[in-house]
Amino acid sequence: MRKRRLLKKIVYALITVFFVLVFNYFLFRILPGDVVSMLSRNAKISPEMIENIRAAYGLDLPWYEQFALYLRDLFTGNLGTSFTYKKPVIEVIGGKILPTVVLLGVAEIIAILIGIFFGVVSAWKRGKALDTGLLTTSLLLYSMPVFWFGMILVLIFSATLQLLPTGGMVTPGRLYADSWARMADIGRHMVMPAICMGLAMVGEYAITMRSTMIDVLQEDYITTARAKGFGESYVLRKHALPNAMLPMITIIAINLGLIVGGAIQIETVFSWPGLGNLMYTALNNRDYPLLQGLFLIVTVSVILANVLADLLYELVDPRVKS
Amino acid sequence: MNNIRASLRKREFIEFCSQVYHNKMAFAGTIILFFFILMAVLGPLIVPFDVLDFGAAGDVLQPPSQGHLLGTDDMGRDVLAYLVSGSRVSLLVGSLATALSMVVGTVIGIVAGYSGKAIDNILMRLTDFFLVIPWLPLMMVLAAVLGTSIWNIIIVIGMTSWAGTARVVRAQTLSVREQQFVERTISIGADSRHIMLRHILPNVFPLIFANTILVAAIAITSETTLSFLGLGDPTTASWGMMLHYAFEAGATSQGAYWFFLPPGMCVVAVVLAFTFIGYAFDEILNPKLRQR
Amino acid sequence: MLLEVKNLRTYFRTTKGILKAVDDVSFSLDRGEALGIVGESGCGKTTCALSIAKMLPKEGYIEGGEVLLNGKDLARLSEKEIRSHRWKDVSIVFQGAMNALNPVMTVGKQIAEAIELHDKLDRAAAMQKAADMLELVDIPKDRIDRYPHEFSGGMKQRVMIAMALACNSKVVIGDEPTTALDVMIQAQILELLEKLRQQMDMGLILITHDLSILSETCDRIAVMYAGKIVETGTAEDIFEHARHPYTQRLTACFPDISAKKIIPEGIEGFPPNLIQPPKGCRFHPRCQHAIERCRQDDPAMVWLAKEHQAACHLVEMPHE
Numbered sequence: 004m005r006k007r008r009l010l011k012k013i014v015y016a017l018i019t020v021f022f023v024l025v026f027n028y029f030l031f032r033i034l035p036g037d038v039v040s041m042l043s044r045n046a047k048i049s050p051e052m053i054e055n056i057r058a059a060y061g062l063d064l065p066w067y068e069q070f071a072l073y074l075r076d077l078f079t080g081n082l083g084t085s086f087t088y089k090k091p092v093i094e095v096i097g098g099k100i101l102p103t104v105v106l107l108g109v110a111e112i113i114a115i116l117i118g119i120f121f122g123v124v125s126a127w128k129r130g131k132a133l134d135t136g137l138l139t140t141s142l143l144l145y146s147m148p149v150f151w152f153g154m155i156l157v158l159i160f161s162a163t164l165q166l167l168p169t170g171g172m173v174t175p176g177r178l179y180a181d182s183w184a185r186m187a188d189i190g191r192h193m194v195m196p197a198i199c200m201g202l203a204m205v206g207e208y209a210i211t212m213r214s215t216m217i218d219v220l221q222e223d224y225i226t227t228a229r230a231k232g233f234g235e236s237y238v239l240r241k242h243a244l245p246n247a248m249l250p251m252i253t254i255i256a257i258n259l260g261l262i263v264g265g266a267i268q269i270e271t272v273f274s275w276p277g278l279g280n281l282m283y284t285a286l287n288n289r290d291y292p293l294l295q296g297l298f299l300i301v302t303v304s305v306i307l308a309n310v311l312a313d314l315l316y317e318l319v320d321p322r323v324k325s
Numbered sequence: 326m327n328n329i330r331a332s333l334r335k336r337e338f339i340e341f342c343s344q345v346y347h348n349k350m351a352f353a354g355t356i357i358l359f360f361f362i363l364m365a366v367l368g369p370l371i372v373p374f375d376v377l378d379f380g381a382a383g384d385v386l387q388p389p390s391q392g393h394l395l396g397t398d399d400m401g402r403d404v405l406a407y408l409v410s411g412s413r414v415s416l417l418v419g420s421l422a423t424a425l426s427m428v429v430g431t432v433i434g435i436v437a438g439y440s441g442k443a444i445d446n447i448l449m450r451l452t453d454f455f456l457v458i459p460w461l462p463l464m465m466v467l468a469a470v471l472g473t474s475i476w477n478i479i480i481v482i483g484m485t486s487w488a489g490t491a492r493v494v495r496a497q498t499l500s501v502r503e504q505q506f507v508e509r510t511i512s513i514g515a516d517s518r519h520i521m522l523r524h525i526l527p528n529v530f531p532l533i534f535a536n537t538i539l540v541a542a543i544a545i546t547s548e549t550t551l552s553f554l555g556l557g558d559p560t561t562a563s564w565g566m567m568l569h570y571a572f573e574a575g576a577t578s579q580g581a582y583w584f585f586l587p588p589g590m591c592v593v594a595v596v597l598a599f600t601f602i603g604y605a606f607d608e609i610l611n612p613k614l615r616q617r
Numbered sequence: 618m619l620l621e622v623k624n625l626r627t628y629f630r631t632t633k634g635i636l637k638a639v640d641d642v643s644f645s646l647d648r649g650e651a652l653g654i655v656g657e658s659g660c661g662k663t664t665c666a667l668s669i670a671k672m673l674p675k676e677g678y679i680e681g682g683e684v685l686l687n688g689k690d691l692a693r694l695s696e697k698e699i700r701s702h703r704w705k706d707v708s709i710v711f712q713g714a715m716n717a718l719n720p721v722m723t724v725g726k727q728i729a730e731a732i733e734l735h736d737k738l739d740r741a742a743a744m745q746k747a748a749d750m751l752e753l754v755d756i757p758k759d760r761i762d763r764y765p766h767e768f769s770g771g772m773k774q775r776v777m778i779a780m781a782l783a784c785n786s787k788v789v790i791g792d793e794p795t796t797a798l799d800v801m802i803q804a805q806i807l808e809l810l811e812k813l814r815q816q817m818d819m820g821l822i823l824i825t826h827d828l829s830i831l832s833e834t835c836d837r838i839a840v841m842y843a844g845k846i847v848e849t850g851t852a853e854d855i856f857e858h859a860r861h862p863y864t865q866r867l868t869a870c871f872p873d874i875s876a877k878k879i880i881p882e883g884i885e886g887f888p889p890n891l892i893q894p895p896k897g898c899r900f901h902p903r904c905q906h907a908i909e910r911c912r913q914d915d916p917a918m919v920w921l922a923k924e925h926q927a928a929c930h931l932v933e934m935p936h937e
Contacts, residue, residue: 015453022454030470146542146596148549151568151589157577169578224719227711230672231731232703241730245721264461268550272572282462286469287555298466305459321721321764 103277113201122212145206256312425483434494
């Protein structure tokens with residue numbers, strides 16, 4: 004029974020991925036006018052490149068053959084060649100995955116820890132000044148455009164206080180004594196973008212955690228726990244929190260799509276050399292192959308991450324286990 | 326019969342308005358929104374400068390002063406003038422995009438909920454598709470392909486944010502459909518379109534209203550973000566475009582806070598206003614959420 | 618005397634005023650005794666019982682009176698001090714149909730955690746004892762690692778009982794322990810409680826709105842109305858010789874299979890507002906026999922027999 008449900012979810016995910024592939028394919032073919040004439044407006048392309056593209060895209064072939072070519076290319080890892088970098092798209096993307104994953108990972112951890120803490124404290128002290136304060140802070144963080152928050156941080160910590168670098172992942176031209184020194188430099192550059200992204204997501208997590216916690220604290224098993232003679236701290240940690248965390252897993256999964264949006268903005272503001280920044284560059288240069296490839300990879304990753312989160316939830320909730 | 330219904334609706338509406346008035350959050354939000362609408366309508370008439378007034382070379386990026394209350398931007402323009410005319414664009418794009426999103430979402434939601442079976446399934450797969458795809462890459466890619474005119478931006482935002490509304494409307498439609506009076510109307514032979522318009526829609530309306538507010542907040546943030554990333558209409562002056570130019574001009578590292586702080590603060594204020602109103606509506610319309 | 622509640626007053630702060638949920642209530646409970654407290658919803662019986670362990674929501678507080686457990690006044694203790702008494706001295710069997718068991722914790726762990734806390738045993742020893750408790754309530758020991766949703770309603774109630782007895786508390790309060798269970802299971806649960814009470818010599822307080830379940834199990838029954846006790850006595854006193862008009866109406870509501878056919882009548886009217894209770898006897902607005910004195914003076918408890926008391930002005934007068 005459970006296996007069947009899991010299988011169903013995986014199949015749905017695969018179907019969605021397929022739709023993404025189709026969508027991605029048609030997106031760049033429905034450009035008003037011929038693909039090639041559209042591309043030739045881009046000053047960076049030479050006539051030879053146009054010919055290559057024409058051949059590569061097989062634009063004179065019937066549509067189903069073109070689509071088959073597209074699929075074949077995809078499965079052999081051929082995502083085309085980037086106009087900007089003059090290298091295969093997959094290479095360009097490959098090199099930028101790690102910085103994004105690292106940044107997102109750190110930011111997500113910060114967001115989850117702070118968000119849960121705020122939410123729990125808020126729910127516990129509901130109605131009091133602390134709750135109002137935390138709620139207002141969370142709402143503010145939630146309402147701010149992520150990139151704007153980044154700009155403010157740069158203003159305060161880089162321009163004014165001169166504490167942290169304005170951007171990039173490493174200090175240009177710096178030589179390192181060893182890899183620890185390099186990591187320290189990277190770390191220093193990562194502080195602001197990670198905190199910025201983390202805090203931007205805290206808002207949603209805190210507000211959700213708060214309302215989930217408030218519901219949980221009204222449940223009867225909380226009364227039972229208190230009747231057993233346990234103090235508030237134990238009741239919160241061992242009884243309330245485990246129950247409140249279950250919906251949070253779902254929220255974190257749903258948020259994965261938003262994180263991507265946040266990553267693009269943060270990497271742009273802080274010039275962090277990851278996938279988000281790459282997308283910004285591709286966009287500005289109208290580098291369609293790169294854009295297409297990025298969109299594909301990012302979207303499929305989010306879909307897969309959602310499926311993983313779903314599976315994780317199944318494993319963790321005892322009511323669903325049996 | 327119609328008179329009774331009409332006067333009942335009127336009473337409900339007055340009751341609703343009075344609840345909004347007394348709800349602190351809704352009140353605050355409404356005041357803020359009012360202020361910005363006022364700014365959009367009257368602002369450009371009051372502020373002495375025009376957005377197109379490029380100042381002399383020495384006037385570039387000047388901090389706030391007597392002459393320029395919010396300083397000047399990287400082209401010597403008065404920031405306050407820019408801000409105020411930007412409010413027009415941001416609010417306009419926001420509202421139109423929201424309208425589009427709501428219409429699409431509502432239609433799909435009602436049709437899916439009412440029709441059931443195959444149509445429902447297909448529409449729901451479509452909705453799930455739009456829900457799972459990360460919003461910013463999708464919008465970026467669509468805007469890159471369609472072009473960056475202001476109408477395209479409105480279409481892009483509207484066509485990517487309807488999924489949440491559709492889901493919610495469908496759920497409500499399903500529950501309304503189960504109610505007796507709909508069964509009876511079907512049995513006397515009324516056609517589907519009539520039922521959906523005359524019976525389902527009015528019952529789903531309060532929910533749509535509350536949802537609209539929250540979508541509006543998303544729409545404004547989306548426009549701002551898209552413009553910031555370079556996908557805005559270069560011929561318009563929205564808050565997002567201001568931030569875009571501020572960033573490009575290096576206002577952050579140069580410490581020119583007067584250029585990028587005000588537009589951001591305006592966006593935050595408007596989004597907060599919508600969020601407050603949205604939460605308050607939720608509380609009012611959903612008695613379960615009211616504080617004990 | 619194991620437990621003595623004297624003049625207990627538990628009030629609630631509400632936006633509309635002070636709600637006098639329990640207003641001058643007194644009763645006692647001895648080792649091995651079973652006391653039933655019965656009344657309508659909202660009469661204060663649950664609040665009364667929860668007050669013993671000071672398990673009140675933040676709006677509730679004990680305004681006055683004493684709760685003497687083996688001579689020690691629990692009502693005076695601070696929140697921190699009373700925690701050591703909870704479950705160890707006074708435990709509560711909640712309604713199993715409620716969500717009183719944590720859905721994400723195994724049943725064994727929920728029983729064991731109380732043992733670890735109060736008896737200072739380590740995890741393994743506590744789990745061992747928890748398994749023994751399950752056996753005591755006729756649940757197979759291997760169910761110890763199961764989750765609450767894997768048990769039926771009746772079995773969940775047994776788990777609640779096992780949990781309540783885990784620390785050998787002296788007083789066990791059953792708050793509607795059989796409500797929402799079907800009749801066969803109800804009988805089983807009551808039998809189990811009876812057996813355990815005798816086995817462990819504990820004091821049992823059974824709270825219910827269903828008078829019928831108290832007839833077989835309780836030594837004494839207290840009838841509550843609008844925050845006050847209106848009559849106490851043995852089961853026989855209450856069922857056969859009820860003197861307070863409310864008790865009489867209450868017992869009349871339950872059809873007797875051996876008596877002649879009477880259609881049970883409800884009691885007209887509604888329970889009074891506890892923020893502004895009626896002057897005089899709280900039952901007088903709904904009482905057919907009310908006289909002028911009932912509207913003015915609050916009646917005191919009057920002794921009628923060895924264990925039988927009632928609070929009504931009419932009982933002092935010749936029996937009608």
